[in-house]
Amino acid sequence: MDGRLMPATMFGFKLGQAEYIRNAGGRVTDDVIRSLFVAQELLHTKAILLVHHTDCIRDPNLMHWRSMEGLKESVKEDVAKLRASPLINKSIEIYGFVYDVKDASLTEVTRSVKSMA
Template identity: 35%
Template sequence: MSKVPSALTDMFERNQKHAESRKGIPTLMQMHNRQRTPDDGVMIITCADPRLNPYAIFGLDETAQQRFPVVIRNAGGRTFDALRSIAVLDAIGSPSTIVVMHHSDCGMTHFHDADVKNILLSRTEDPAERKWIENTKYGEMLGPPEDSIREDVTLLRNSPFVRKETQIVGVKYDVFKGTVEVINVP
C-alpha cells in the first residue's frame, strides 16, 4: 500500500469525525425520484474556488434530506466546461432552473488562457499534446463577472443540451461581502 501524502492526513482525520457524526442519507434512487418532480429542482454551476460553498451561501442541507440542488464546479464556473455534466444531470434529474454563479476576485480574471497555455506548453515537447493545448479554451474572464455570467447564460440558452423551458439565472457572488446579486441577461 502506498503512503498517504501528508497533505491528506488532516483531511482523512476530519473525515473520520465527519463519518462518526453523519446522519442517515437517502439512496440515490430515492433522491432521483424526488428530483423528478416537475417544475422543481435546481442545478448550480459555479467556480471551484474554495471560498465558495454553495450549500452555505444558499443555506442548503448537505445531507440530501431536503430537496437540494446539484452543484457542478470547475475553474471559473464556466458552462462550456460543464455541458456534458449538465446534459447528463438534466436527463436524469430534470431541474427546472440552472443557476450560473460567478464571483468577484476569480482566478480566471487573473490568469488568462495565454498564461495557462504557456505553463502547459512548458511541460511537453510532444507535437500532438502541444496542438491540443494550443486549441483548448481555458475560460479566461477579461471583464467583470457580469460579462462572463451573461456569456455563459447565453451559451446555455442556445445549447441543445438544455431544455428550452429551463429557467437560467445568472448570479454574482461577492466573496468579500458574502452576498449574491441576480444579473439581468436579456
C-alpha cells in the same frame, strides 16, 4: 471550484436539493453542458443557477473578467450559451449571479425563464 463559495449556504439548499458543477474559471464549457444535460435527463433538474465570483484567479489573457462589470458580462454570456445549447431543455430556468467573496453578497445579473417553445 473555489472553497470560499458554499452554494448550499448561499442559496439555502438542504442536503440533496441541488447538484453542483464546479470548474476552474467558472465558465460554461462543453463539459459543463454535458454534465447539465445528464442532470436534467437523470435527476430532473428544474433550474440552473450559474455563479461567477470576485477575486477569482483566471487566465492572465482574460483578466478583464476580474472587474465587477466584466464578471456581469461573463455571466450574461454564459447564460446565453446555456440557453442556446440544444442539449439544455428550454423549460429549464437559468439564473446568473455574481458572488462577492469580500462581503458575501450575491447579485442576480440575469435570468432566462422557461419557454414552452
